[in-house]
Amino acid sequence: MRMRSQWPAIVGYSLVGAATQLVWLNFAGVTTVAAARYGVSESAIGWLAQVFPLLYVVLAIPCGLLLDRWFRPALIAGAVLTALGALVRLIGDDFTWLLAGQILASIAQPLVLNAVTGITGRYLSEKNRPTGIAVGTASIFAGMVIAFLLSAIFTTASSLPTMLWLTAIFCVLAAAVLIFVVRRPGPFEPAHPGESALRPDRGALATAWGDPLIRRLCVLALFPFGVFVAMSTFAQALLEPAGVSGGTASTILLVNVIAGVLGSAIIPILVVRRHAESTLLVVSLTATALACVLLAVAPGVLTGFVAITLIGLLLLPALPIVLELVERRTGEAEGTAAGLIWMAGNLGGLIVAVVVGLLVDHPTAAFLVMAAIALIAVPGARSLRRPIAELRSQSQP
Structure with a gap:
């Protein structure tokens, strides 16, 4: 029996990929406004974004190893951590909670972005994988677009909490969709990933x-x-x-x-x-x-x-x-x-x-x-x- 590609998994992944970038760049267009609202310097607001590439350099390899060994649990963990990071930022209206949420989401980012080849390899046939990787990668950049659009709409200090709420809702829904669509192994999953000759x-x-x-x-x-x-x-x-x-x-x-x-x-x-x-x-x-x-x-x-x-x-x-x-x-x-x-x-x-x-x-x-x-x-x-x-x-x- 010929196995068919399962595109809903790519859709779920794409939503979570976009969510990681949305959390990362939420404040890119409102740095000055955010600094005034939370009583910190503009450079401090800049660190809300800078923690992502810094932690990525540190965590890229460990997260890749986790995905190679336990792909679906690691990817789901990345989606959940992204949503939790977005939610933590809503706990208190101050910079400390913002930074805590950003750190959580930045830990999640390599678990999500490193998975773009794994999700296509497990859920798409070989001929569809270039398209799946292109779509998954484009969704990451689309998350940047959403972040820029939100920062263009919510430009005042009083509107920043609304922007954070919308971001959190998007991240939670994206995680829920991904968990649902990858609840079962993909049709092209390695037969015995837990018994692979590759050590984790x-x-x-x-x-x-x-x-x-x-x-x-x-x-x-x-x-x-x-x-x-x-x-x-x-x-x-x-x-x-x-x-x-x-x-x-x-x-x-x-x-x-x-x-x-x-x-x-x-x-x-x-x-x-x-x-x-x-x-x-x-x-x-x-x-x-x-x-x-x-x-x-x-x-x-x-x-x-x-x-x-x-x-x-x-x-x-x-x-x-x-x-x-x-x-x-x-x-x-x-x-x-x-x-x-x-x-x-x-x-x-x-x-x-x-x-x-x-x-x-x-x-x-x-x-x-x-x-x-x-x-x-x-x-x-x-x-x-x-x-x-x-x-x-x-x-x-």
Whole structure:
């Protein structure tokens, strides 16, 4: 009997993936207002978001190992912790409860995001997995869009509790849906995951990190992640000297993420079908470098919209493409391998954001640095053509 893909599991996962990003970025657009309401500095409000990448770097591998050993319980734990984090923020109207909730949700994030390859591998047939990874990854970016929209609607100090309540409701409903749709093992679940020859610790990690292709993908992930995080963090400050207002910069970033959602949902599917993964990575990194150069030499509203939207459209789809390669390559160690990719990406985001932050008063230099970082990765992306072709030939009957 031919087993059929179970798409409701992908829907449930997508909702929880969006929820993690919603909690992460709730205060990104209302930093000043939130600081005034809770009586803390703007940098303290910034830490409500910064705890996520910091803890991700620490927890990516342990969470990947948990997913490889106990996939459904670990994923459900991530969904529940995300909902609990959102609810904890409602206990008291002060910064301490906000931070406690953010820490809970940040612990949950790697359990959810690392699972994107595992959920598709267990609930979708092989031909549907690239689409599932693209949809799951696009939902993560869609959660960013929801966060930006909420912060654009609830802009006053008095409206922040309403924003937090809506976020908590969304997170609880998302967790409930996921728990329901993954209550049974997927039709493509490994026959005896508890008896796997892979040990739940060093075996999976050794399998993932011992693969040369996975190591190369981890190194490559540092660069696009780094540029995207730095651009998202400092675009407003870097464009301000060119007369771009804060509101306009926020709109540019929103359009950037929307373009990334659309690109992540569509481009990887087409690329995988045409066996053009390496080509897309080269094109996206090159286009990103050119866009950053454009911003360096001619910053402004129009160039900001064009360049940053192009970056979102072409750079963000690199993530699902890399994760799809990981899913095809690693088998039982997919959670750990995905964790390595996410960890490398978050590490790249932290490093590049720090470097660009030091140059925030020198926009031209900052944009040129981001262009150089994107260009550095182009040879690595081009060199993937042969190992990807070999991987494709190995997976064909």
